[in-house]
Amino acid sequence: MSNQLIEDIAIPDGPLAFPVLRDEDDATKASSTYAHAGSSWIPSFASNVMNSLPSHWIIESAPKTVERGGVSIFKALRSGGWIGCERPFHLVCKGVYRAIKATNAINVANIGCERDVAWLPHIVRKLREEFRMVQLTCIGDRTSGFDGLDVKFVAMNVYDDAFPNDTDLLVAYKLMQSETLISGMKFLKNVKRSGTVDMLVVETFPQGDNKMRDGVLKVNTAIAPFWFPGAVYQYSNAAENEESEMMQIVTVRVAEMFEGRNTPTMAELVDPRKRVVQE
Numbered sequence: 001m002s003n004q005l006i007e008d009i010a011i012p013d014g015p016l017a018f019p020v021l022r023d024e025d026d027a028t029k030a031s032s033t034y035a036h037a038g039s040s041w042i043p044s045f046a047s048n049v050m051n052s053l054p055s056h057w058i059i060e061s062a063p064k065t066v067e068r069g070g071v072s073i074f075k076a077l078r079s080g081g082w083i084g085c086e087r088p089f090h091l092v093c094k095g096v097y098r099a100i101k102a103t104n105a106i107n108v109a110n111i112g113c114e115r116d117v118a119w120l121p122h123i124v125r126k127l128r129e130e131f132r133m134v135q136l137t138c139i140g141d142r143t144s145g146f147d148g149l150d151v152k153f154v155a156m157n158v159y160d161d162a163f164p165n166d167t168d169l170l171v172a173y174k175l176m177q178s179e180t181l182i183s184g185m186k187f188l189k190n191v192k193r194s195g196t197v198d199m200l201v202v203e204t205f206p207q208g209d210n211k212m213r214d215g216v217l218k219v220n221t222a223i224a225p226f227w228f229p230g231a232v233y234q235y236s237n238a239a240e241n242e243e244s245e246m247m248q249i250v251t252v253r254v255a256e257m258f259e260g261r262n263t264p265t266m267a268e269l270v271d272p273r274k275r276v277v278q279e
Contacts, residue, residue: 095238099169100127115140138154
């Protein structure tokens with residue numbers, strides 16, 4: 001099969017109300033299946049459909065064999081990435097892109113542009129093609145790859161310094177997963193204390209327990225000690241290996257973080273014995 005599905009293609013007499021057959025192999029398979037069931041008219045019908053399709057509707061780009069052994073249909077059909085974001089970054093690329101669109105963010109800040117240069121510039125270019133004039137501020141080292149995008153670079157300590165003023169959306173992908181639980185909480189507390197960030201985008205693992213294992217911290221923002229509020233926007237299935245783990249890209253309002261929950265202070269995280277649980 002082809003790697004692009006076409007649904008409800010408009011033609012002069014209205015949209016097609018049935019799936020479009022892509023090539024002769026598909027037509028043959030379909031005709032054989034239905035003919036075996038006693039529908040002898042299917043072979044000629046399928047052939048007529050294929051012959052009547054304009055040539056630009058026939059899409060040939062993906063292999064017709066799907067590797068078995070844990071390869072999902074999504075991976076097989078979207079092996080080439082998305083809007084220039086190559087694997088394994090195409091899923092987080094789509095998640096952040098949709099978060100920016102869903103929140104109508106204009107002033108977007110990203111922590112670690114030097115790490116995210118493989119996918120972040122594609123998002124900015126795509127949004128500007130759609131007449132969304134996103135202004136990107138990169139927090140971290142100056143890096144190439146953002147040519148022509150008029151990106152502002154800012155050097156700051158994300159655990160202590162105030163974030164840029166009027167930041168609609170702060171993207172912090174891979175930051176908390178690479179830190180300790182305490183440093184992750186320190187970062188979040190600083191985001192809120194700054195008072196300059198409206199919404200925050202991070203990744204979360206719903207099956208995670210916020211415990212370090214083999215040097216890797218799978219942060220679950222929905223449970224203690226983070227207790228994130230309900231998401232403004234959430235993009236699921238953002239992990240490259242969907243079969244073994246679930247990762248989500250979540251967008252939350254900073255003003256709602258640490259509100260209405262008995263979240264621990266930094267001192268209590270460092271020394272749990274100081275923790276006083278309120279009923």
